[in-house]
Amino acid sequence: MDANDPAFNVSPGGASGFLLGVDALEEFRVFTDTYAAEYGRNAGSVIQTVTKSGTNRLHGSLFEFLRNSALDAKNYFDLADQPIPPFQRNQFGGSLGGPIKRDRTFFFISYEGFRERLGITAVSTVPDSLAHEGLLPSVADPSACTMQNPGGCAAVGVNPTVTPFLALAPPANGPDLGNGEALLTSSAKRDTREDYGLVRLDHSFSPAHSVFSRYIIDDSDSQNPYLSTLVPGFPGESSSRDQFFTVQEKRVFHSNWLNLLAFGFNRTTYLAEVHDTHPGLTIALAPDRPVGVLQITGLTSLGNNFIYPFGSYSNTFQLQDNVGWQRGHHAIEFGGEFRRLVMNGPFDLFVNGEYTFEDLRTIGVPFPYASNNPPLESFLDGAPYSYIGTNPQLSDSDRGFRQSWLTGYIQDDWRATPRLTLNLGLRYEFYSNPTEAENKEVNIINVATDTAPTVGKFFADIRRRICSRRDLAWLGN
16 A cells, blocks of 8 residues: 655655654565566655564563763754753654464554654854844945944945844844854754554454454654744744555465455645744735745745645545466566545645845846845845735635546566566556546646636646566576
8 A cells, every 4th residue: 555645745754754663564675766567656766564463472562762962962053152952852662462363363553652852953144233233234345344343334224114024033143244144053942742553453264365454643743943944933833644544355366376455545634834923023915924934135034934834634545456476487466556536725825925135136127236235235125026925815725636546557577597587567557637626726737828727627638658667687607
């Protein structure tokens, strides 16, 4: 069963960034290049895992791993005159497996927990102390602008409308860069929680006929002080909840036929949102929104990233059948899969707004800047280069996308001689045109010729795909 999330095409895993449940794995394989026709959908590597099952003997395990800042050294970016940022990571869990009915029915359960409190050191570029007063190095003599000689600076001033947004940038604590900018090194703590659980039941009807069912859940969340930017003051929260249910029947026909019939249901959820740490201060088109992005060329962005908030709730239904047949020197496999994708959730891009500030001379506008930092001067003057924003009161980004996949393959691993093996395969893939549950899909199909969006199908057509797999293995002397 494929465990990737269909909305963002990411592998299973939670807020920790790790794949938990290693104690529940019996074996794994990694295919890195020319894998068999059985595997498709996308290029790149394929990781295949097999979970443990119970046996006639009761067996289990317990574990805990601890890592903390007591034995850590400072990293390159930590401030020399400050203590090591706090860090504590606990990974703990256990497993238990055994018989329900001897030689027939077995169970296996596993749990792993992850707790981390990590101090993160971030380095950002912010306006220096003179810039906060509306003073920037001049074009004629930039070196004359210093704290000891503010009269040598270009007095560009600060637009009163900009003043509360300029205050979003904390005072710099690092060296000045000579253009109204300076470095800021900060440290904040990120808290992460993740819990993984697995339950598996196996039943053997006979030595040639067995079935198993498995349920996996991975629930996590993280409080990230730097979710949007490396400038402190714009934290956010991300969370995920993945659930995977599988039922598989294995049957051996005679001595050279094997059939694997499986059904899977996956539900993956990803949520992320920012905290409104500056109530009443906004650049959005709707009131009571968190501060959006202030993108000043050369500086680290201020505010909350324009992609937040977002949410994704995806359901994947899979039905597949794989047959293996051993005939003489041929190991033949063939099978197919039907997959139904249900992807729901909002994606409020630019709902909090984004202002950009740049040097207008790069697009041919001969603006008479007084300083050697035109983007920062434009910000202090309140003269943006562009603004992007959407009004959530006038739009609805919540969508329910639907799509069906149908795939089939045949693979023959032919041992032509004791030293030569040929791997021959053919794969077929069909993807339906995505639809939206309430017919709210729209797309610009041809950006070169279309003068307006097209309501309806995302693509002009969907082509059937047939691809072949061929390779050989030669055993030398």
